[in-house]
Amino acid sequence: MITCSGERTKLTLQCLTHIISKPPCSPDEEVDYQLIDFYEETKVKFADLSENMLWEYINSGEPMDKAGGYGIQALGGMFVEYVHGDFLNVVGFPLNHFCKQLDLIYNSSTSSSDQENSTVWLSHNGNHAISNLTQPSSANHTHHIQSSPSASPVHKVKRKSSETELNESSMTLVNRLSKHTGDKDSANTTLPLMTSRGQVKELNVTEPEDGEPKKEDLQRICDLLDGFRASKALFTASKMCVFDVLHSRPGGLEAAQVAQEIKASLKGTECLLEACVSLGLLRSKERMYENTDLSTRFLLSDAPFSLRSQILHYNDTVWPIFSHLESGVLEGVSQRDKALSQTSKDQDTLRSSQDSKLRFMNAMHNIAKVTGKAIATAFDLSSFRTACDLGGCTGAMADEFTKAHPGLSVTVFDLPTVVQLREHFQPLHTDNRVSFVAGDFFKDDLPKADLYILARILHDCSDEKLDILLSKIADACTPGCGLLLSEIFLDEDRKGPSRGLLQALGMGEGKQRSATEYSLLLKSHGFMTAHVRYTGNLLDAMLCIKA
Numbered sequence: 001m002i003t004c005s006g007e008r009t010k011l012t013l014q015c016l017t018h019i020i021s022k023p024p025c026s027p028d029e030e031v032d033y034q035l036i037d038f039y040e041e042t043k044v045k046f047a048d049l050s051e052n053m054l055w056e057y058i059n060s061g062e063p064m065d066k067a068g069g070y071g072i073q074a075l076g077g078m079f080v081e082y083v084h085g086d087f088l089n090v091v092g093f094p095l096n097h098f099c100k101q102l103d104l105i106y107n108s109s110t111s112s113s114d115q116e117n118s119t120v121w122l123s124h125n126g127n128h129a130i131s132n133l134t135q136p137s138s139a140n141h142t143h144h145i146q147s148s149p150s151a152s153p154v155h156k157v158k159r160k161s162s163e164t165e166l167n168e169s170s171m172t173l174v175n176r177l178s179k180h181t182g183d184k185d186s187a188n189t190t191l192p193l194m195t196s197r198g199q200v201k202e203l204n205v206t207e208p209e210d211g212e213p214k215k216e217d218l219q220r221i222c223d224l225l226d227g228f229r230a231s232k233a234l235f236t237a238s239k240m241c242v243f244d245v246l247h248s249r250p251g252g253l254e255a256a257q258v259a260q261e262i263k264a265s266l267k268g269t270e271c272l273l274e275a276c277v278s279l280g281l282l283r284s285k286e287r288m289y290e291n292t293d294l295s296t297r298f299l300l301s302d303a304p305f306s307l308r309s310q311i312l313h314y315n316d317t318v319w320p321i322f323s324h325l326e327s328g329v330l331e332g333v334s335q336r337d338k339a340l341s342q343t344s345k346d347q348d349t350l351r352s353s354q355d356s357k358l359r360f361m362n363a364m365h366n367i368a369k370v371t372g373k374a375i376a377t378a379f380d381l382s383s384f385r386t387a388c389d390l391g392g393c394t395g396a397m398a399d400e401f402t403k404a405h406p407g408l409s410v411t412v413f414d415l416p417t418v419v420q421l422r423e424h425f426q427p428l429h430t431d432n433r434v435s436f437v438a439g440d441f442f443k444d445d446l447p448k449a450d451l452y453i454l455a456r457i458l459h460d461c462s463d464e465k466l467d468i469l470l471s472k473i474a475d476a477c478t479p480g481c482g483l484l485l486s487e488i489f490l491d492e493d494r495k496g497p498s499r500g501l502l503q504a505l506g507m508g509e510g511k512q513r514s515a516t517e518y519s520l521l522l523k524s525h526g527f528m529t530a531h532v533r534y535t536g537n538l539l540d541a542m543l544c545i546k547a
């Protein structure tokens, strides 16, 4: 057996630099802080290991308290052929990288008087320790750092795709941290800390000595400024079938040929193609354009993981809504009706509701195909025989569940118009284990099942509707029945991921929540959270069991 595992440990350094040069004495005292997330990656190559050897190792007891299942610094070291990277990272603490970060903090942002009273909060895989830094003059880490020696490494990569128990000890950590940051909101929550998806937390600008802004800082702002242009270039190229046209001509096409195929002006086509090259969607060589691997995989209309329909949905629905964002923020309500009636008028055609329903279903179908497998395989569902996918749309998600679980049958429950239109979608399922029932989950009886699936439903429900739906599911469930929830789970500090927070800006009826918030919500309807999985895919998942 050859195993090559990437050891990636996440560290969060929080440097609390007091504005008043004394330690804060009350929870409300203002502090300036800087948050740095970083990773260290180490590759470990294992030798071929016999089963006997593995059992010997298991029986030694050593792996039992090791997050990675082995201790490289002890007996487990015998199995390792080589290590690329920081050995201490595998043991459990990337000391070298940590000290470089300390150096960065002190050499870039603090004055010497601040340094005397600076406190570093070290958050290593959810374990926190404080240290007072008294002599932070160089990278030679003469600072006295008390990190918990028992901090067990939870590898970032695995953490993202691993199960997380929501526990009380996490709450203590948040409260403790919140007190010192004066963050009263988060002090009232019961949230585990370590759920960040590696987002850029803050745009910390470091001014070089000459006072000129740094290029990277300017670039980040310009990237945000141009974000909508890039999105619209992608939407337009997809809508005009540029990627499909190029795919149909191996060897590529010149701009004039593309212009002819998509019936557009030469100047406009050239600009669009060049913009797509700059965005990594196309490549060009000697005036010929062709798709990149990224486009071939996701932008062709018939690719297995095509996102084209989702892109068209963004263009035709999400884009107009976001063009009314200012009103949305002012009024705090969805601008959907206003935006979409405007679009219809602009285009001088009132699209039939069937067309728009189909477009929406196509978009849902795309995402369900891309995310379905990760959700269906997130948990051991072998104890469930029947499932009901509430709001299961075209059945694409149900299909992934039956593929992953040979003993499982899934009933897709959706509105009558959706169930009727599903015939526009090729049946994906190869046997009869996916069936459809038409109904309204707020009003009608739910099909009987041992497992209910709610994928991308709850974030869109008002509190009132949410209560109705969850009460109906709870009534339909006997103890031991499952509820599998799939949504984008916000980080517990609500600072990411951006996808979830930007979706919330659409001002729909519902709201985005963290795993803990969903867990508490489901608990109030009699479901105990069994597992949470951050899939690393577009949607996360939580399995709850009816108590």
Ligand SMILES: C[S@@+](CC[C@H](N)C(=O)[O-])C[C@H]1O[C@@H](n2cnc3c(N)ncnc32)[C@H](O)[C@@H]1O
Residues within 6 Å of the ligand: 364, 365, 367, 368, 390, 391, 392, 393, 394, 397, 413, 414, 415, 418, 439, 440, 441, 442, 454, 455, 456, 457
């Ligand atoms: C955002 S889509 C999610 C589709 C699918 N669960 C997925 O993740 O791909 C919401 C789905 O819920 C369905 N839906 C909305 N209201 C419903 C209701 N009252 N009863 C049944 N289905 C409903 C919609 O028709 C749509 O298919």
